[in-house]
Amino acid sequence: MATYAEKDFDSNNYNVNRPRYPNSLFNALFEYHQGPKNLALDAGSGPGTASFPLLDHGVEKVIATDASDVMIKPGVESITPDLKDKIEFKVFPAENLIEPLEGQTADLVIVAEALHWINHDEFFEQASKALRPNGTLAYWGYVEPRFIDFPKANEIYQKYVYEDDRYMGPKWIQPSKNFLRYFFNDVHVPNECFKDIEKHDYYPGETKTHTAYFHGDSKYTMKKFIDYLQSWSAYHTWQKDNVDKGEDIAILFTNELKETFGWTDETELRVEWGTTYTFARRK
Numbered sequence: 001m002a003t004y005a006e007k008d009f010d011s012n013n014y015n016v017n018r019p020r021y022p023n024s025l026f027n028a029l030f031e032y033h034q035g036p037k038n039l040a041l042d043a044g045s046g047p048g049t050a051s052f053p054l055l056d057h058g059v060e061k062v063i064a065t066d067a068s069d070v071m072i073k074p075g076v077e078s079i080t081p082d083l084k085d086k087i088e089f090k091v092f093p094a095e096n097l098i099e100p101l102e103g104q105t106a107d108l109v110i111v112a113e114a115l116h117w118i119n120h121d122e123f124f125e126q127a128s129k130a131l132r133p134n135g136t137l138a139y140w141g142y143v144e145p146r147f148i149d150f151p152k153a154n155e156i157y158q159k160y161v162y163e164d165d166r167y168m169g170p171k172w173i174q175p176s177k178n179f180l181r182y183f184f185n186d187v188h189v190p191n192e193c194f195k196d197i198e199k200h201d202y203y204p205g206e207t208k209t210h211t212a213y214f215h216g217d218s219k220y221t222m223k224k225f226i227d228y229l230q231s232w233s234a235y236h237t238w239q240k241d242n243v244d245k246g247e248d249i250a251i252l253f254t255n256e257l258k259e260t261f262g263w264t265d266e267t268e269l270r271v272e273w274g275t276t277y278t279f280a281r282r283k
C-alpha cells in the first residue's frame with residue numbers, strides 16, 4: 001500500500017496504462033448478482049478502473065474508496081457532470097466499509113486488483129456488515145503476462161520480476177504480492193457469512209477454455225510493456241532505491257528481451273494474463 005500512497009507515485013500513468021476489465025467479467029458478475037443494484041462499493045478503487053464500468057452495467061450509484069488520495073485523483077478528475085450524482089470517491093481503507101456508506105447498505109461490494117493489499121479477515125467481516133442479505137461480494141485480479149510463443153521470454157520475466165535480487169524481486173511488498181501471484185488461493189471467503197462462493201482462474205497455456213475474465217493481446221509490443229512496467233509499485237520502489245544508477249529497470253528488462261529475440265519496440269507479440277475472480281453471496 002505504502003507505494004501507492006506516496007505523493008510522487010504517478011497515478012495518471014497508472015490510470016492510462018493498467019488493463020481495463022472486460023465486459024464479459026461484468027456480464028458474469030450481473031448474471032450472478034440477485035436483486036436490486038442500487039448501490040455498489042468499490043474498495044481499493046484507485047482511479048475507478050472498475051467503478052465507472054459498474055455504472056454502465058446498471059448500477060445506480062457507486063461509492064469508490066481507496067486508502068490513497070493520490071490514487072483516486074485521476075478518478076475524481078474524470079467525473080463528468082452527468083456522473084456527479086452517480087459516483088463518489090472517498091479516502092477510506094478497505095478495512096472500513098461502514099463509514100463511507102454513511103448508514104446505507106450495499107447491494108455489491110467489489111475489489112479489483114487490490115485484495116492482496118488488504119487485511120482479508122477485516123475486509124470480509126466489514127463486507128458482511130456492509131452488504132444486504134443476498135448482496136454480492138466480488139473480487140478479482142490479473143496476475144501477470146505470459147509470452148505465449150516465447151517460453152524463454154517468460155524465464156527472463158521471472159529473473160527481472162522475482163528471482164534476481166538486483167532487479168524488482170526484493171521490491172515487492174510481501175506477503176501482498178504472493179497473494180496475487182498465487183491467484184488468491186490462500187484467501188478464503190468465510191462461509192459463516194457467505195454462500196454460493198465460486199472462484200474461476202485462468203492460467204495461460206494451461207486452462208483449456210477462457211473464463212469470463214480473459215485478458216490477452218495479440219498485438220502486444222515492448223512499448224506497451226514498458227508503460228505497463230512503469231505503473232508497478234515495485235518499479236517505483238526500484239527507481240527510488242537506484243536513483244544514483246541513472247537507469248530505468250523497465251528499459252533494462254525490455255532491452256534484454258529485444259536483444260535476445262531480435263524484437264523492436266513495435267514487434268507484435270501474443271500475450272495473455274493469468275486472471276482470477278471470486279463471487280460470493282451474503283447469507
Ligand SMILES: C[S@@+](CC[C@H](N)C(=O)[O-])C[C@H]1O[C@@H](n2cnc3c(N)ncnc32)[C@H](O)[C@@H]1O
Pocket residue numbers: 001004005018043044045046047048049050065066067068071092093094095111112113114117118119
Ligand atoms: C493495483 S491498485 C488497483 C486499483 C483499481 N482497483 C484497479 O482495478 O485498477 C491497488 C489499489 O489498492 C489501494 N490500497 C492498498 N491498500 C489498501 C487498503 N488497505 N485499503 C484501501 N485501498 C488500499 C491502493 O492505494 C491502490 O489504489
